[in-house]
Amino acid sequence: MPSLPDMTTPDVVALAERAAASQPHDPHLEDVDLRPAFFDWLCRMGDNTLILGHRISEWCGHGPVLEEDIALANTALDLIGHTQMWLGLAAEVEGEGRTADDLAFLRDAMRFRNLQLLELPNRDMAVTLMREFLFDAWHFEMLTALCGSQSPRVAEIAAKALKEVSYHLERSSDLIVRLGDGSEESHRRMQDALDRLWPYLGEMFVEDAVDKAVAEAGIAPRPADLRGAWEQTVNEVLEEATLASPDTRMDVHQGGKQGRHTEHLGYILAEMQFLQRAYPGASW
Amino acid sequence: MYAQMVKSEGMKSAEEMTPEERAFQNRIDRNEKIEPKEWMPEGYRKTLIRQIGQHAHSEIVGQLPEGNWITRAPTLERKAILLAKVQDEAGHGLYLYSAAETLGVSRDELMEKLHSGAMKYSSIFNYPTLTWADMGAVGWLVDGAAIMNQVPLQRTSYGPYSRAMIRICKEESFHQRQGYAIMMKMAQGTPEQKEMAQDALNRFWYPALMMFGPSDKDSVHSAQSMAWKIKMNTNDELRQKFVDETVPQAEYLGLTVPDETLRWNEERGHYDFAEPDWNEFFEVIKGNGPCNRERLEARRTAWEEGRWFREGLMAYAEKSAARRKAAPHAAE
Ligand SMILES: [Fe+2]
Numbered sequence A: 001m002p003s004l005p006d007m008t009t010p011d012v013v014a015l016a017e018r019a020a021a022s023q024p025h026d027p028h029l030e031d032v033d034l035r036p037a038f039f040d041w042l043c044r045m046g047d048n049t050l051i052l053g054h055r056i057s058e059w060c061g062h063g064p065v066l067e068e069d070i071a072l073a074n075t076a077l078d079l080i081g082h083t084q085m086w087l088g089l090a091a092e093v094e095g096e097g098r099t100a101d102d103l104a105f106l107r108d109a110m111r112f113r114n115l116q117l118l119e120l121p122n123r124d125m126a127v128t129l130m131r132e133f134l135f136d137a138w139h140f141e142m143l144t145a146l147c148g149s150q151s152p153r154v155a156e157i158a159a160k161a162l163k164e165v166s167y168h169l170e171r172s173s174d175l176i177v178r179l180g181d182g183s184e185e186s187h188r189r190m191q192d193a194l195d196r197l198w199p200y201l202g203e204m205f206v207e208d209a210v211d212k213a214v215a216e217a218g219i220a221p222r223p224a225d226l227r228g229a230w231e232q233t234v235n236e237v238l239e240e241a242t243l244a245s246p247d248t249r250m251d252v253h254q255g256g257k258q259g260r261h262t263e264h265l266g267y268i269l270a271e272m273q274f275l276q277r278a279y280p281g282a283s284w
Numbered sequence B: 001m002y003a004q005m006v007k008s009e010g011m012k013s014a015e016e017m018t019p020e021e022r023a024f025q026n027r028i029d030r031n032e033k034i035e036p037k038e039w040m041p042e043g044y045r046k047t048l049i050r051q052i053g054q055h056a057h058s059e060i061v062g063q064l065p066e067g068n069w070i071t072r073a074p075t076l077e078r079k080a081i082l083l084a085k086v087q088d089e090a091g092h093g094l095y096l097y098s099a100a101e102t103l104g105v106s107r108d109e110l111m112e113k114l115h116s117g118a119m120k121y122s123s124i125f126n127y128p129t130l131t132w133a134d135m136g137a138v139g140w141l142v143d144g145a146a147i148m149n150q151v152p153l154q155r156t157s158y159g160p161y162s163r164a165m166i167r168i169c170k171e172e173s174f175h176q177r178q179g180y181a182i183m184m185k186m187a188q189g190t191p192e193q194k195e196m197a198q199d200a201l202n203r204f205w206y207p208a209l210m211m212f213g214p215s216d217k218d219s220v221h222s223a224q225s226m227a228w229k230i231k232m233n234t235n236d237e238l239r240q241k242f243v244d245e246t247v248p249q250a251e252y253l254g255l256t257v258p259d260e261t262l263r264w265n266e267e268r269g270h271y272d273f274a275e276p277d278w279n280e281f282f283e284v285i286k287g288n289g290p291c292n293r294e295r296l297e298a299r300r301t302a303w304e305e306g307r308w309f310r311e312g313l314m315a316y317a318e319k320s321a322a323r324r325k326a327a328p329h330a331a332e
């Protein structure tokens, strides 16, 4: 669990500025040509964790067993922590004076850059866990690659997040195996969840101009390069879980990365952004 | 205080006690801790199960009113803090169910009793959280009231309960501080925010006072529990202490405690204050609070809809045990 900010500290802003001043120099932050793509890509990272964190946090107090309540809240907490780092850096790269909170709470759906997979409703624990696992497996490979990023700021965030995401993947893999190879009903539900989510997975590996630009700048891997390792993890876990990967297309639904979303995102934002929208300029 | 009106046994005088009971009472009087495997009167065990169980239920039902605002928290930082707090409450539930288990009652049994209505949770969680300021008021007043009760319970006579309280108290003071920090922001914020803060105090003040349970003169279960050091202070003592500490905090916020009779009594060295409406309290306990039905329904639904999940994990555990038996060396 990330440590919480010390609330007795009077000036959090001053602290943040001091922390920023002590950051390693990163020439990518001054590259004006790269800026729009870099900003967009950072929003993708931060929006993924924000939207998945939101969905997982919906379970708070409603989990099937107390240990699960705790684990889900902890996962959501980690993801919100990652959001603060990614969107914080995005705001810095943009250089327009916006903050991570401005990006999270004051952008509309067409400016959100998360994968469509992550905004789908939770439905039951089977869909919730299967989605988390399929994303964790990608997230783990992505962050592992980013630890070697030529942007020291990106590498630093990735290294912090990777510790937690390694644990997320360990936990979700374990549950997929146990529920897939559990009772008849748990097996059926896990298989249904996999079938339902399958057509959304391809989006993780599709490359567009933004991905290309950050890859060429040495910031991030090419999306397609993550696919082999992701498939290996997923296949191993599914096999042990006695679940079958559908032989249908994985790339049916996509567009989230470019701001084209499902109907569900608008409702997430309506809820998430309510206070900031209803009381503009208030401080909380 | 998360345990209200816990039914205890009639108080026995020293002459009425068996030699075993007298020896037991002597240990408690010497502040010795009672541990799970040791002899204890049946009444002590039963009262503890009721009290720890009610406390555990309060922690988990208590996730709901705050969980209600996680998806609407106004900043990423507030969202993270609230998530951490609600996660802590679930953890408290876990420590307490474990402490109850050492007395021979399983978590599932206690859960069933919560769901059937045979066991209660604190009345406070039957009140709704209507605005963001309620996240402030709950942390400040509700966790604040819980701390009043839980700090002395760190010295309670039952070892596992006492140790659970020590762990819990460390986290509770963070809960209260984060609540007060929210109140501070709201009270110093825009006129709308200030209005929300005052409204939250208005709604939560009396329900918070009720958390300590009925007045001592109407509290029938206290004497034996206090002799056993399961209960460390009377309801009225704790309520007074809470009011004395909270009123200056409200003043510092610039908010008004909704009690016209509230004044400092120089002679007593305490605030005089109005009692809550005890009829309302008994109605809430009976199930007629604003959210009783919804809270219990939410917990029952979580349990029912989670059945396949729990059964799936159990089926896997049985299968892998059988596989290990069939091929004992294969996995090594
Ligand atoms: Fe964590």
Ligand SMILES: [Fe+2]
Binding pocket: B059, B088, B089, B092, B168, B172
């Ligand atoms: Fe608690």
Ligand SMILES: [Fe+2]
Binding pocket: B089, B143, B171, B172, B175
């Ligand atoms: Fe608490």
